[in-house]
Amino acid sequence: MSGRSSDVVIVLDDEHDQSHNRVHDEHESITGSHTDQQLMMTNHNNNYDDELRKKNKRSNSWHKLGRSDSLEVESGKVGNNHHHHGHGHAGSKAVDWSTILRLAFQSIGVIYGDIGTSPLYVYASTFTDGIKHNDDILGVLSLILYTITLIPVIKYIFIVLRATDNGEGGTFALYSLICRYAKVGLIPSQQAEDRDVSNYQLESPNDGGARRASNLKSKLENSLFSKYFLLFATMLGTSMVIGDGVLTPCISVLSAVGGIKEATSFMTEDRIVWVSIAILICLFLVQRFGTDKVGYCFAPLICIWFAFIAGVGLYNFIKYDPKVIKALNPKYIIDYFQRNKKQAWVSLGGVVLAVTGTEALFADVGHFNVLSIQISMCAVTYPSLVLAYIGQASYLRQHNDQVANTFYESIPGSFYWPMFVVAVCAAIIASQAMISGTFSIIQQSLSLGCFPRVKVIHTSAKYAGQVYIPEVNYLLMLACVAVTAGFKTTAKIGNAYGIAVVFVMTLTSSFLVLIMIVIWKTHILLVISFVLLIGSVELLYLSSVLYKFDQGGYLPLAFAAVLVTIMYVWNYVYRMKYNYELNHKISPDKVKEITENTKLCRMPGLAMFYSELVHGIPPIFEHYVANVPALHSVLVFVSIKSLPISKVAAEDRFLFRRVKPCEFNVFRCVVRYGYTDVRNQHESFERMLVDSLKGFIAEDLWLSEIDSKNGNLIENGGDHEDNADGHHKPIIERQYEDKEELEVVEQAWRAGVVHLMGENEVVARKGSGLAKKILINYAFNFLRRNLRQSEKVFEIPHKRLLKVGMTYEL
Template structure:
């Protein structure tokens, strides 16, 4: 059959004549329909004219193709490369922030150990014994305890950041061991509050939990342990800059032998003043140099160590035999115990592995230690020991004496830079723990400045910075001896490690539910080694160890007095609450005149009507038409999700327009909102609460076949609601900072309106179907909002009752009163504008 379409082409690269010749001038079967649709678009050429090759159209990929090519299990090289580069970047940051303190230990370990330890003719046994102790101590404490045990905990990584105080907060999450009774059942439903619950098979976990909750003595002991841990970290903030900078600058005595000791101390003090003076500028602009500088420092330590090993005595590796530890103690007896104070300096900085540095993860801390820190520091210690085997008399400044002459000046500059970075890291850690203590009412209120909008954990506290600077300069200028400062430093570090070990033992048994063998082995091995070092240091307490003991005792007293006074004040507020019956007797006008406006009455109570409200009703001629009792409460979790920030409930029947709002923050949350943004979010959440209240009431009526007629209902104790005022799904979302613009506020408010209705249960009536009372209440709230918002605060004074004992009067009337007068005012701490502020004075008798 003759082809009815002689001029046709295919979409292949063949020309039309080739197709015709290939099969007797006919096209393959079935091609007629496919080609006829494009026949009209083909240009015809006369016979003999060259026919151009047809090009294939570029394939188009639609959404279905893109989705089909996206397979979850399919390896993506680009993603792997990005993940690898991110891991490398985080490892560099970890080296600079976490391990800068530990990295400066080789500057002073051997010098402090052999300061009063004469090396005799058989001194190689003492040197190998000291090195063997360093090797196994460095392996047991930082590597085994922190890297392999603590940082391998699943599900509690964020809670562990922050040191001993975070561990105390983790215990408070699981067991009700807090001394301030403001914990609510709703707090246990926070997403970040969920932890491992013990099963019936693990009765020992339940038994320990019940025992801690039952006895007030155990609760007090746990609190004092946490306060001791905080105070020791603050002492580290004093001693670390002193010993690190002084040891780094001491290299000048090797380069310039004529330089007197006073010159070294003067240079160290000048550098310390510069260091503390720069704290207020934050770390944003210089954080990029932390990693490279410290990596170069660790590489230099390893290189010099290898050089010393091959140049002086490669037999130093015999120290890996633990028998030399036994020989060391047998040869030297009591003198060996005195040397333990200097050897313990090899693990200083290990406690910072649990510090809160924001985005650093446990995995990056483990990788950085295992790959870089551990091998480099071991090579440095081994290299210095090899140098001492060949030069046993050079024990005064071992590190700089073992450095080749051509590298001495570059190493002095690099060591000084590393010491400054190490000091900055421990100072930031001290600021972090003080912030946590303030959040949980264990430290007087102080001004806290957040120096980074990207990293939540970086803060600056001017009062703490001034205190640390003064104490650090005094210690450096008065003591001068690296040996004595090292003993003081070891006392603080090992005390903090013992506190951490005690908390971890409780966590392992009660929360992680580890086996008895593992928990017992952890206490016996790790706890025994730390206790051994601590008792050895106490033998030389007169050589500087008294500094952190006295300082920490003073700080613990201050923090406990503040916590005790706060606890007594809260208990007095609870006892003086206004009863609901009395409020109902007063009627909806509360026995006074209600004027348009919203009053935000700040108080500490999480339930009930605070007594300060009665003072306002007596002192003011009128009261606002809508009153919200606002309680800002810090719960023992690191971060409270923004969607669970506000907790509302009604205090009296609907026509009273009285509400309670508990605003919950974690101890790492940024509580620095602009007051206007905060009140807008709070009031938007209040409107959402009223809507949900009416909708759920309608659902309850519908479920039992009752038709809601909009009559007044006593909702004095409705269920509590969580409100998502920003529509955020990120559990690490924090409140807005003051620098946020009004455009951001409008976006948040718009999102909150949408999210509030998206959370309504299926089948609930829309806002248009709200009962008449709910609509009127919403209109009243909006009218009151338009009239203005006032902040009602009570200026409270706490006094001990006349029948109280002398010690209680002394603590409350003098010590706590002094701290209250000199702490940051409540209005300043909450960023309350003075133009909208109303204060009423009252006295609590405790």
């Protein structure tokens, strides 16, 4: 392994990275033809002396710094072009207004279906026992207006949307941000250098904030409990969002279809339930086609829905009781609590349903940008919802007895059927958005080793975030059918829904407080104000929804308990397996001994050994050689690594290094993914890997040719490669070896590629406790046997797959 390729020197300034990037950019621009290559070499020579002087200037201090394997240092370093290049990325600059307005229009169909259909059931879920006092309507209206102003608008639109991870939002985005700024991640492949990936370079506004951030960061990093708690909170938030994916279709479709009983007595409650189930089954069956094929009609339909509810609301407001506008006075909230006391607190579980789907604002920001979502919320969604709730309140002031079905009762007679059709369409769209969001968040947890392996299908070439997971889709469908058939009414489902909604909001606020202190270094008074204003309101709502635990509220907590258990079991064993491989990795001397063994037969072809181990050669290699005394002409040890960033650019996906001795053509490769990257792309994984390997060798050859044009750098203190006996190799000899190596790889590729994976039997080691044995021997192995294996996730051809059986005693 050459000095340039085998080792890396840790440099304490940015000069080396800048010079490397210039060389790399020039190399990328000349790969088209040999003529262009020669031209670029000539142009490069003009600046090469400057680069050489910089190298020589540092060479005296390099020996004082430790040398380490370049993969261990550089595997976390990717370029600054890992941005999400989807339409209207949040981090993009100079987006024209026409694009912003187009994105704002599109976001209406994707993001606001859930919160937009809330008027179907909010008043019915709040006044479950009927209206006791006419002014109670004003108190509840005041609560609704201030809640949708405080949480969706103030908290999410103007505060939370600032906490995007390079344009991506959601629970994992917040967790990944915290992991990058503090060493709190428990995923074993993360390294300190991974934090350099982030484009967030936030300056401290004051020394006090910096000291506070440093103290909290230190406490988090030194507390194992904090690390586990953050991971658990992330898993819990993810589980609650998945619970939303089950409950949103149930309550939205059931509420919309339930309106038909106002038009005909033929539709009994049981028949409404069965019609709703039929719609839900159809909805899940079409998921495999992808939302991209029907997505173009979402935004117009939701816009029509908002126009309808705003128009009907305005009509009712003018016709029945314009005086409800006095509900803007928060005094009516105080009066409502004084009159109803405990029952008023319990009714908050219904009021909070007015902000269902708010988390989608944050989770789906990666498909649009912050400004477009702010415009669509403030210009369309918020005014329409305010008019809808005010109009229903005006109607209820004169029709107290019709609160159980307020939405449809308040519709003018001739407008009923158009509203019914649009309501059902809006409910289906709201369900579609939450189902798609569930797929996305499972994909993120899968990439961070927090979810069992499932197949992720990319359904759209246009929108990177649109994915489909077959196993999860059918499990969600069964859960939705069971919930709808079991609960039958929106009242009980509403109790369950409220807990899932408020839990996710509270967890988001908790993560946001950490980000405010550690990353943004916000003034402490602003942090306290946020906690007192937003946090206290959310905790009040949380206490209310938990009160209805036995009235359906147990459902999302039961979902979450099952999902968190599955995620924890998988993540726990995932980390233990990694640590086992790390502790049993093969030393460089052992690799050299194996490859130099004259009894080993070298046959044509390229072999890829898969492992999640980033540090060193995995034990599967020695186990394979002990059973099969033959090696292919080229060996590549492939390590899969998930970085705590949203996306890794294709040109930064693969990182190669040689393994000594170089003449045996052994390489290590780290394949890097962000948590929103889809791994099974349409292009062959092995084709991309081999092309990148040849590019790595060609780049090394090109740099050697540049060196030879400028004289032997060894005499000037530059890069060199050591022979086995410790003497330096001439650059010409290194060039010859690089060219030969390139030909060997090409011949190996033509001879065929073989994929080798460990068929690991994981068991608890002797002497382990009962809990550990149950967790590993039964729970984990049950999940592993019933879910997809790695080769299916990476779409490895079955005919060219070899599995090496190993037993890991953890």
